[in-house]
Amino acid sequence: xxxxxxxxxxxxxxxxxxxxxxxxxxxxxxxxxxxxxxxxxxxxxxxxxxxxxxxxxxxxxxxxxxxxxxxxxxxxxxxxxxxxxxxxxxxxxxxxxxxxxxxxxxxxxxxxxxxxxxxxxxxxxxxxxxxxxxxxxxxxxxxxxxxxxxxxxxxxxxxxxxxxxxxxxxxxxxxxxxxxxxxxxxxxxxxxxxxxxxxxxxxxxxxxxxxxxxxxxxxxxxxxxxxxxxxxxxxxxxxxxxxxxxxxxxxxxxxxxxxxxxxxxxxxxxxxxxxxxxxxxxxxxxxxxxxxxxxxxxxxxxxxxxxxxxxxxxxxxxxxxxxxxxxxxxxxxxxxxxxxxxxxxxxxxxxxxxxxxxxxxxxxxxxxxxxxxxxxxxxxxxxxxxxxxxxxxxxxxxxxxxxxxxxxxxxxxxxxxxxxxxxxxxxxxxxxxxxxxxxxxxxxxxxxxxxxxxxxxxxxxxxxxxxxxxxxxxxxxxxxxxxxxxxxxxxxxxxxxxxxxxxxxxxxxxxxxxxxxxxxxxxxxxxxxxxxxxxxxxxxxxxxxxxxxxxxxxxxxxxxxxxxxxxxxxxxxxxxxxxxxxxxxxxxxxxxxxxxxxxxxxxxxxxxxxxxxxxxxxxxxxxxxxxxxxxxxxxxxxxxxxxxxxxxx
Numbered sequence: 001x002x003x004x005x006x007x008x009x010x011x012x013x014x015x016x017x018x019x020x021x022x023x024x025x026x027x028x029x030x031x032x033x034x035x036x037x038x039x040x041x042x043x044x045x046x047x048x049x050x051x052x053x054x055x056x057x058x059x060x061x062x063x064x065x066x067x068x069x070x071x072x073x074x075x076x077x078x079x080x081x082x083x084x085x086x087x088x089x090x091x092x093x094x095x096x097x098x099x100x101x102x103x104x105x106x107x108x109x110x111x112x113x114x115x116x117x118x119x120x121x122x123x124x125x126x127x128x129x130x131x132x133x134x135x136x137x138x139x140x141x142x143x144x145x146x147x148x149x150x151x152x153x154x155x156x157x158x159x160x161x162x163x164x165x166x167x168x169x170x171x172x173x174x175x176x177x178x179x180x181x182x183x184x185x186x187x188x189x190x191x192x193x194x195x196x197x198x199x200x201x202x203x204x205x206x207x208x209x210x211x212x213x214x215x216x217x218x219x220x221x222x223x224x225x226x227x228x229x230x231x232x233x234x235x236x237x238x239x240x241x242x243x244x245x246x247x248x249x250x251x252x253x254x255x256x257x258x259x260x261x262x263x264x265x266x267x268x269x270x271x272x273x274x275x276x277x278x279x280x281x282x283x284x285x286x287x288x289x290x291x292x293x294x295x296x297x298x299x300x301x302x303x304x305x306x307x308x309x310x311x312x313x314x315x316x317x318x319x320x321x322x323x324x325x326x327x328x329x330x331x332x333x334x335x336x337x338x339x340x341x342x343x344x345x346x347x348x349x350x351x352x353x354x355x356x357x358x359x360x361x362x363x364x365x366x367x368x369x370x371x372x373x374x375x376x377x378x379x380x381x382x383x384x385x386x387x388x389x390x391x392x393x394x395x396x397x398x399x400x401x402x403x404x405x406x407x408x409x410x411x412x413x414x415x416x417x418x419x420x421x422x423x424x425x426x427x428x429x430x431x432x433x434x435x436x437x438x439x440x441x442x443x444x445x446x447x448x449x450x451x452x453x454x455x456x457x458x459x460x461x462x463x464x465x466x467x468x469x470x471x472x473x474x475x476x477x478x479x480x481x482x483x484x485x486x487x488x489x490x491x492x493x494x495x496x497x498x499x500x501x502x503x504x505x506x507x508x509x510x511x512x513x514x515x516x517x518x519x520x521x522x523x524x525x526x527x528x529x530x531x532x533x534x535x536x537x538x539x540x541x542x543x544x545x546x547x548x549x550x551x552x553x554x555x556x557x558x559x560x561x562x563x564x565x566x567x568x569x570x571x572x573x574x575x576x577x578x579x580x581x582x583x584x585x586x587x588x589x590x591x592x593x594x595x596x597x598x599x600x601x602x603x604x605x606x607x608x609x610x611x612x613x614x615x616x617x618x619x620x621x622x623x624x625x626x627x628x629x630x631x632x633x634x635x636x637x638x639x640x641x642x643x644x645x646x647x648x649x
Contacts, residue, residue, distance in 0.1 A: 035089025042101040049091035079118035181617045182221040191218035212246035215239045220263035262308040273305035309362040318359035348391045348398045365450045372445030380405040382443035447618040455596045458615040504528040545576035551584045
């Protein structure tokens with residue numbers, strides 16, 4: 001089945017592959033996406049798996065279309081699968097199916113068995129993951145299997161075609177999307193997203209030891225000293241596994257509901273934060289009471305709790321914004337629960353303003369709380385050191401004893417090459433190179449870990465060090481000297497425009513052709529940056545990432561470093577994603593791993609991990625830092641290991 005310019009048709013070819021009949025069969029009606037095709041030797045028909053919608057993608061209807069392979073007429077008979085999901089779409093004919101020859105379809109996570117007259121024989125719901133293909137195994141005629149393969153979670157599973165039971169994730173073929181990570185003192189455990197398995201690794205060499213069945217969509221993992229516990233987002237259950245053998249010991253239901261935040265262990269109980277829209281709850285599950293399929297649970301009403309940490313006496317938790325009405329209230333604050341008696345106090349303000357989804361992680365180093373945020377504050381900081389002993393119910397505040405501007409491409413001290421943000425960070429009177437630049441307001445700290453000496457931070461930054469755009473109200477300068485400032489300058493298209501004076505209005509013959517600004521035929525208006533486009537032949541001219549200038553004033557120039565140009569160090573500007581990038585200020589998402597000396601706040605190093613990559617979890621095993629990377633890393637879903645003592649990977 002092929003698609004050409006929106007017209008769907010069936011082609012019939014001779015053995016040598018030449019097309020000798022083409023018939024348009026899906027020219028009218030709701031048919032939008034034929035996905036797969038098979039031949040039914042029992043009835044001598046062609047069957048086409050299709051996806052259709054009369055209105056919008058949320059109302060997709062899936063099924064089979066039967067086509068006569070002799071006449072290939074336009075009179076096609078349609079049979080609805082009754083599934084409704086917009087699946088990957090596979091259809092296979094199997095003449096040894098129990099009960100007689102049948103057609104089998106895959107649709108999202110469903111398998112549907114059709115009789116050869118088009119009626120539905122059976123609907124198998126909720127196959128593991130989202131299977132992409134299927135095959136048949138009839139070696140045992142009493143219990144033949146349909147096998148399904150799913151590339152999204154790296155597994156294959158088998159469905160018993162007689163009784164409808166299936167073995168979930170019988171084999172793990174490759175690493176799945178690994179988000180959560182845990183260390184039990186001996187092994188590293190990872191939770192595989194979109195599947196019901198955990199994987200276990202040796203910390204000595206990273207070799208996988210095995211895969212173990214838990215439950216669907218593990219949101220958090222806890223080690224209690226003997227067992228691994230998972231908090232499962234899809235089923236709102238707790239699963240218990242033996243940490244030595246990986247054997248599944250129990251499943252406990254009815255515990256949680258909503259969007260699951262952080263989970264912590266206080267030595268006896270598991271605490272889980274969850275919220276929904278403008279409400280929230282922190283639940284305490286007493287592990288000593290777990291039997292049958294239930295545990296004793298205590299609820300604590302909390303305003304949109306998200307991150308949590310245990311300091312030996314209190315459970316501290318942050319507040320996220322409301323998904324229902326974008327209420328940012330308390331997103332600048334933390335609160336606490338006293339474990340001994342359940343007393344709740346707070347909120348305590350620790351940040352200078354409320355912002356969307358701000359506090360991303362919290363840890364305790366034995367004395368201080370460390371907080372990482374999505375946004376930077378008014379001074380450019382996104383990691384904060386808080387003294388919990390100073391939190392006052394009278395002032396509703398806690399003292400912040402340290403603020404740190406974790407961001408990628410920090411400056412370096414000229415005497416030690418330590419990463420720095422000001423001269424104060426440099427020892428021995430050294431100067432911080434490029435350490436005083438202003439920055440954008442998004443830092444996206446993801447995880448914090450304390451190794452006994454250093455606080456490690458992963459963050460996925462979205463902007464390079466920049467000065468404000470010339471047309472922005474934050475700039476407040478008459479950059480081109482024409483008497484007009486920022487958006488009031490007629491050369492500014494809007495406040496997001498980078499230049500008050502474009503290359504076609506800067507009084508400079510940028511391309512050296514003897515013509516300046518509007519007298520140059522390459523300039524259509526004074527807002528253009530196209531003077532010099534003939535040099536490159538792509539119509540873009542001397543955009544910032546190839547103009548030989550340090551446009552954002554961070555000591556770095558262009559995509560190639562602009563070697564030899566005055567004012568440029570020869571080092572490329574990370575804000576340039578390509579030579580045709582119009583601005584040095586914008587940059588791709590880059591994940592960095594930063595190490596902070598906890599006692600002094602000195603930023604020891606900042607390591608670029610990858611572009612377009614997130615690091616959702618991180619742990620310390622006593623020797624090394626381990627973290628996961630997902631979403632767009634060219635290397636795939638992998639674990640990364642950094643030696644804690646020496647750094648630099």
